[in-house]
Amino acid sequence: MARPRVLIDTDPGVDDAIAILLALASPEVEVVGVVAVAGNAPLAQTALNARRIVALARRHDVVVAAGCAESLSDHVVEASVVHGRDGLGDLEWGEPDVPLDPRDGVDFTAEMIHAGPLTIVAIGPLTNLAVLLERHPGIDREVEHLVIMGGASFEGNVTPAAEFNIWADPEAARRVFAAQWRITLMPLDLTHQASLNDDDLAYFASLDTLVGARVAAMLEPYAQFHLAWHGRRDVFMHDAMAVYEVLDDAAILKCGARVSVETGGVHSRGATFIDRRRVHTDSDVRVGVSVDNERFRQLLRARLATYRD
Ligand code: BDR
Ligand code: CA
Numbered sequence: 001m002a003r004p005r006v007l008i009d010t011d012p013g014v015d016d017a018i019a020i021l022l023a024l025a026s027p028e029v030e031v032v033g034v035v036a037v038a039g040n041a042p043l044a045q046t047a048l049n050a051r052r053i054v055a056l057a058r059r060h061d062v063v064v065a066a067g068c069a070e071s072l073s074d075h076v077v078e079a080s081v082v083h084g085r086d087g088l089g090d091l092e093w094g095e096p097d098v099p100l101d102p103r104d105g106v107d108f109t110a111e112m113i114h115a116g117p118l119t120i121v122a123i124g125p126l127t128n129l130a131v132l133l134e135r136h137p138g139i140d141r142e143v144e145h146l147v148i149m150g151g152a153s154f155e156g157n158v159t160p161a162a163e164f165n166i167w168a169d170p171e172a173a174r175r176v177f178a179a180q181w182r183i184t185l186m187p188l189d190l191t192h193q194a195s196l197n198d199d200d201l202a203y204f205a206s207l208d209t210l211v212g213a214r215v216a217a218m219l220e221p222y223a224q225f226h227l228a229w230h231g232r233r234d235v236f237m238h239d240a241m242a243v244y245e246v247l248d249d250a251a252i253l254k255c256g257a258r259v260s261v262e263t264g265g266v267h268s269r270g271a272t273f274i275d276r277r278r279v280h281t282d283s284d285v286r287v288g289v290s291v292d293n294e295r296f297r298q299l300l301r302a303r304l305a306t307y308r309d
Pocket of ligand 2: 010011012013015016040123124239
């Protein structure tokens with residue numbers, strides 16, 4: 001059977017970087033492109049960061065394109081406290097030798113959908129996908145699978161109600177969840193079960209490779225953020241859960257649900273209402289419920305160890 005073709009829609013972001021490196025090191029999938037969106041940093045920065053990560057992986061065959069710079073929801077997004085001012089922990093990087101593709105990222109995504117069965121892994125705000133729906137009505141039904149990291153059943157991380165990717169563009173998220181794709185959602189309730197600890201950081205540093213050193217260095221300020229905000233240095237691997245789902249669909253336990261998004265509200269803007277009170281036979285959305293973090297950590301360690309200088 002052919003490997004799933006995967007396009008990653010992303011706003012790198014430290015945990016996006018880990019997710020991308022995991023995907024690029026995994027033989028189960030063929031990554032056909034990485035498309036940036038504004039989120040953890042402005043678009044010019046997230047596009048640069050996507051090029052940095054693909055160059056670090058030495059995957060010059062993978063297209064990197066830039067999508068939308070502005071969210072469809074009118075507000076300012078700021079995430080430097082989590083990911084650093086540059087989105088990747090403010091390390092020194094040289095100019096990446098992976099170019100930015102001249103195609104618009106949303107148009108490139110449409111091209112990839114038309115070229116054959118495509119799985120989209122969306123690990124940033126959903127702006128690019130909402131614009132894709134607007135430009136190409138009905139294209140949602142052509143997509144094989146859409147795996148999203150976003151939302152929360154019980155508690156957000158930007159506000160008590162809202163998770164970052166949805167909060168950053170609730171209007172886009174509303175449109176994406178109202179469309180007809182086969183969606184698998186990895187909300188915070190699931191991704192908070194997936195973390196790396198200081199032993200993992202030490203392990204990556206000990207690999208003595210460029211990838212190992214960069215990963216350890218990017219994760220250090222991310223661990224300091226987690227200590228300050230969550231009381232522990234263990235770092236959440238939100239976005240890698242969306243990739244993990246595509247690598248092994250048995251790894252994450254899921255249930256059926258209906259998802260709606262709060263686009264207004266004084267305190268609840270960007271909240272997701274994940275209705276899993278019963279299994280909805282008419283729902284195309286499945287939601288991640290639990291994951292074996294030990295198994296995930298071992299897989300991530302093994303895959304990142306395959307990168308050689
Ligand atoms: C999500 O927000 C971003 O900061 C992370 O990269 C992840 O996609 C977690 O809420
Ligand atoms: Ca992200």
